[in-house]
Amino acid sequence: MRLRFFFDAGSGVCLWAQDAEAKARFGYPVESRDLDIPEHLRAEIEQLVTDDDDSFPWDDPGSGSIVEPDRTMFGYEENPPFATRVRALLPKLRAELPGFAIESEWED
Numbered sequence: 001m002r003l004r005f006f007f008d009a010g011s012g013v014c015l016w017a018q019d020a021e022a023k024a025r026f027g028y029p030v031e032s033r034d035l036d037i038p039e040h041l042r043a044e045i046e047q048l049v050t051d052d053d054d055s056f057p058w059d060d061p062g063s064g065s066i067v068e069p070d071r072t073m074f075g076y077e078e079n080p081p082f083a084t085r086v087r088a089l090l091p092k093l094r095a096e097l098p099g100f101a102i103e104s105e106w107e108d
Contacts, residue, residue, distance in 0.1 A: 003030060003097075005090065005104035007049070009056040014049050018103065037096045044089055051082060 002018035015030035017023040026034055032045045086106045094102055 001025070001099060002101045002103065005093075005102055005106065007052040009053055012049060014045060014052070015102070022100075035097065037093070041089075041092060041096060044085075045093075048082070048085060048089065 001022040004016045013029040032042045
């Protein structure tokens with residue numbers, strides 16, 4: 001089965017089915033609760049989705065403006081920078097889901 005990892009503000013997910021087998025099992029968006037992964041990994045996924053959503057200018061989505069100072073500033077937050085956290089998550093996710101090919105543009 002093939003999945004794709006990317007963020008879509010407001011969707012609540014970061015994994016998307018990419019082949020017929022995955023779409024038959026999950027639909028298009030893949031909820032982390034539907035994956036056979038440890039709870040700590042599910043929590044990590046959910047936090048990344050929340051942090052991505054927090055960066056979106058919901059009050060003016062068409063503005064194209066940069067993230068406002070009161071929102072998560074990727075690279076400046078107290079936790080590790082967002083991209084570093086995503087890159088750390090992907091190998092753990094692949095290790096827990098050996099039957100899945102997970103594509104992502106977040107990797108170097």
